Amino acid sequence: MLPIFQHAIESFNTHLTLAQSLAEPKKYYKSINSNIDLTLQHLMTQLNLDPELLQAKPYQLSGGQLQRFNILRTLMLQPEILICDEITSNLDVLLEQQMSNVLLNYYEETQHGMVIISHDMAFITATVERIVVMxxxxxxxxxxxxxxxxxxxxxxxxxxxxxxxxxxxxxx
Incomplete structure (x- = not known):
């Protein structure tokens, strides 16, 4: 089980490039898929992220770009349960739709569960089957x-x- 947090800027080390930050999970999740680099490339394409951005530091990206890297970092590990906490808060409407598609593709490819926490009803209804209101x-x-x-x-x-x-x- 892995989370994707709302505030991407707080979840990245500002001293590391995005490539360095994305390499960190490999050290701690030894059981991850050996095709992680292919998964990373696939996700970067899906999320419309330029590979040159990997050499940037977090503060050099827009909020939307950084949030997509935040999402990518968790999805590349293919957790059995994905917890998304207000992950569309820094995305515009077009990127929000793209994010919905990425999560739906992730589910179709892995059949892994997702818990999506959001106040955004449009995103929720486009992405989930069941809704739980708290x-x-x-x-x-x-x-x-x-x-x-x-x-x-x-x-x-x-x-x-x-x-x-x-x-x-x-x-x-």
Whole structure:
């Protein structure tokens, strides 16, 4: 089980290049796939990351680029369970869609589980099958995404959807 954290800048050593940072997990995860370099290249292509960026230090990248490297660093290890905590917070709408596709491809290729923590309903509905809604640390709703707008939804879920609807309408 490995996490992908929201704040990518805090998860990279600012003194190391991205290539050095991506080499670090190899030292500690001896059981990882021997094709990790091929996996890295594949993910860089999927995430639309220029290989020249590997020589940069974290502070030299945009927030979106760094978040994609943050995601890449975990996905290249192919954890059995991936925990994504607000991973789209620094991404624009196009990169968010791309991220959804990358996670869906990851699942199709590995059949490994994912837990996605997010307030972004558009990202959630595009990426997951089941939705679990929590309030104050307690599960208040659990359903397949096709039942998202069901009248049976918990009142808190309905509140979240109302906020999402207002935000969505204001972007039109």
């Amino acid at each position: 309030r104050d640390g307690e599960i208040v709703d659990d359903f397949h995404k096709k039942y998202l707008f069901s009248a049976e939804r918990h009142p808190y879920t309905q509140q979240l959807l109302a906020v999402y609807d207002v935000e969505w309408r204001s972007k039109k």
